[in-house]
Amino acid sequence: MKSQIMLEAEQLQEELTAWRRELHQIPEIGLSLPRTVAFVSKKLDEMNIAYTVYEESSNIAACIGQGDTCYMIRGDMDALPIEEKSCEPFASTNGCMHACGHDMHTAMLLGAAKLIKAHESELHGTVKLVFQSAEEIFAGAEAAIRSGVMDNPHVDAALALHVFSQKPLGTLGGHLAPCAGVYGFRIKLTGKGVHGSTPEDGVDPINTAIHIHLGLQELITREISGFDEVALTIGKFHAGSAANIIPETAEMEGTLRVFNPDIRKRIIQRIHEITQGVAETYRTKAEIEVLSDVPPMVCDAKELAWCREVIHEVDDSLTVDTFHAMGSEDFACYSKLVPAAFFMIGAGVDDPEERLPQHNPKIRFNEKVLPIGAAVYAAAVLKRLGE
Incomplete structure (x- = not known):
């Protein structure tokens, strides 16, 4: 009725x-x-x-x-x-x-x-x-x-x-x-731009960004239990203007969705550690900007x-x-x-x-x-x- x-x-x-x-x-x-x-x-x-x-x-x-x-x-x-x-x-x-x-x-x-x-x-x-x-x-x-x-x-x-x-x-x-709660972030990578024919003279931020992306995906598959409710997505990637130029910078944006506050805190810490560790390995400067931070x-x-x-x-x-x-x-x-x-x-x-x-x-x-x-x-x- x-x-x-x-x-x-x-x-x-x-x-x-x-x-x-x-x-x-x-x-x-x-x-x-x-x-x-x-x-x-x-x-x-x-x-x-x-x-x-x-x-x-x-x-x-x-x-x-x-x-x-x-x-x-x-x-x-x-x-x-x-x-x-x-x-x-x-x-x-x-x-x-x-x-x-x-x-x-x-x-x-x-x-x-x-x-x-x-x-x-x-x-x-x-x-x-x-x-x-x-x-x-x-x-x-x-x-x-x-x-x-x-x-x-x-x-x-x-x-x-x-x-x-x-x-x-x-x-x-x-x-x-x-x-779920959301943690949105932007990673800005700064390398050294050079002609595409001489990559040894530069620092390629695209290469660094790719390895960071892979590291973040492995964070979910190797450090988070399959029983936990977690999603980590890189949905935006921007770098370069021409095929024969190694750019000076690259940017990527991602979003983390998670319910458990303790897991959330740990993953955010690991996002920063992986980003800085990979960037240092490939001689790239990395900056992380928080875009959103909303609880579950x-x-x-x-x-x-x-x-x-x-x-x-x-x-x-x-x-x-x-x-x-x-x-x-x-x-x-x-x-x-x-x-x-x-x-x-x-x-x-x-x-x-x-x-x-x-x-x-x-x-x-x-x-x-x-x-x-x-x-x-x-x-x-x-x-x-x-x-």
């Missing part, structure tokens, strides 16, 4: 879809989302909802209700630097793409705002809706926290949903540890169980199973501070053969998930602040 809030959310399907499609056509990345912020601000103004825009980070915090008890719901808004190839009639054309579904999250959170505003008289406290930037580069949550988004009033607990393109509609996944997501057991009850109350046909994956989420920065729950919500298209993974340039999402997400957010708020 569907709850009243679910029925109200379903009445918003057309409007939520229109919002999502407009957002999908204006994807922006990082900490600067001017068009997205303008869109969200306009909708909040139309709903007569008070909000604050943090200009330096493009984060938005909107509040509904009054009182010191404060419950937070979060939706991220940023996109990826991917050229879209989905063939959707509303596909983006600016070289960026909402290939992770954050346009869906923004629309769902706006839908929740509209539902909650209609029930504002039932609230005994404040709901804080955080429209967040820069999740893809793991910078938005920290920027929001630095701006004071967790205060005035102080947030007591938080909830976030994330669409999942490979799960069918009507399914949600939760876990005490749903997402740890949900609160009581919040997780409570939210499962809310989901079943929203619509008893919804199923809740588990989700535990190597992907990372900077919602972990909030979950370090307050009891939090995080759920993946199935948004797979109807044909299972056409369901593609997140971050794929051809990915498509099922827009019927929009009222489900909006209803879950609204129901959680009304249950928490209505008690």
Whole structure:
């Protein structure tokens, strides 16, 4: 049976879809989302909802209700630097793409705002809706926290949903540890550039980088147990400008995903040791820059169980199973501070053969998930602040 809030959310399907499609056509990345912020601000103004825009980070915090008890719901808004190839009639054309579904999250959170505003008289406290930037580069949550988004009033607990393109509609996944921590790094190698015909006169940073790459892969296969959940990937490698020139520099960027804090600390140490050791062997200067450092997501057991009850109350046909994956989420920065729950919500298209993974340039999402997400957010708020 569907709850009243679910029925109200379903009445918003057309409007939520229109919002999502407009957002999908204006994807922006990082900490600067001017068009997205303008869109969200306009909708909040139309709903007569008070909000604050943090200009330096493009984060938005909107509040509904009054009182010191404060419950937070979060939706991220940023996109990826991917050229879209989905063939959707509303596909983006600016070289960026909402290939992770954050346009869906923004629309769902706006839908929740509209539902909650209609029930504002039932609230005994404040709901804080955080429209967040820069999740893809793991910078938005920290920027929001630095701006004071967790205060005035102080947030007591938080909830976030994330669409999942490979799960069918009507399914949600939760876990005490749903997402791994991430350590992103850049290795810059400086050698001595020379003509390609006289390599003995130079120091080749490409050669050094190759050996570092091999050493890091062997770190996983020879120093980490197969029972441990660890992934180390070098996803970016740049060096040189011509075939007959040994370049002066080479750069590589990587990402480490891991759940266990002790293993994480040890691997990071070994990344630095291998990099410096190999660089010294091949007479190359090595510098390591930390690009991201987000802990594993740890949900609160009581919040997780409570939210499962809310989901079943929203619509008893919804199923809740588990989700535990190597992907990372900077919602972990909030979950370090307050009891939090995080759920993946199935948004797979109807044909299972056409369901593609997140971050794929051809990915498509099922827009019927929009009222489900909006209803879950609204129901959680009304249950928490209505008690």
